[in-house]
Amino acid sequence: MRAIITVLGKDTIGIIAGVSNILSDSKVNILDISQTILQEYFTMIMLTDFSEANSSFTEIQEKLNKIGENLGVSIKVQREDIFNSMHNL
Numbered sequence: 238m239r240a241i242i243t244v245l246g247k248d249t250i251g252i253i254a255g256v257s258n259i260l261s262d263s264k265v266n267i268l269d270i271s272q273t274i275l276q277e278y279f280t281m282i283m284l285t286d287f288s289e290a291n292s293s294f295t296e297i298q299e300k301l302n303k304i305g306e307n308l309g310v311s312i313k314v315q316r317e318d319i320f321n322s323m324h325n326l
Contacts, residue, residue, distance in 0.1 A: 239287065242285055243280075243313045244256060244280070244305070248277055248279040260283075260297075263292050263297045265297060266286040267283055
C-alpha cells in the first residue's frame with residue numbers, strides 16, 4: 238500500500254531527519270519526495286510504500302503525529318487511493 242505524507246510548519250532543524258527516521262525504523266520506503274521552504278515555512282510531500290512496514294498504518298501515523306508535535310509541524314498521512322479520490326471530486 239502506498240501513502241502520501243505531507244509536512245507543513247515553521248522551518249526548524251531536524252524535520253526531515255525526524256520524519257525519515259520514523260519511516261526507516263518502520264520499514265516504510267520513500268518513493269518520491271519534494272520539499273521546499275516558503276519564506277520561513279517548511280513544506281514537504283512524500284510518496285511512500287508501506288508494503289514492507291513492520292508496524293500498522295495507524296501506529297506509524299501516531300508516531301509521525303508525535304514527532305510532528307515535538308517539531309511544531311503538522312504531519313498528515315493518507316492512503317494513496319483515498320488521497321486520489323479526494324482530489325478527483
